Amino acid sequence: MELMYLIGAGIAVVAGLGAGIGIGIATGKTAEAISRQPEASGKIQTVFFLGIALAEATAIYGFVVSILLILR
Secondary structure, X not given: OHHHHHHHHHHHHHHHHHHHHHHHHHHHHHHHHHHHXXXXXXXXXXXXXXXXXXXXXXXXXHHHHHHHHHHO
């Protein structure tokens, strides 16, 4: 049964991979948007930071779940 918890913890950590890819794509699109419309950079950055916070939250949730499974 212990092996199942460890496998589950490994799968939960994969959420960090998705968050990293998502943040990378968002950063690239933000740089592209600011280069096209520099006057709108304030609004673009606000939405960018909100998106990064949500993507990072999913990675943190995955990390917490994996820690809980390991310590169970």
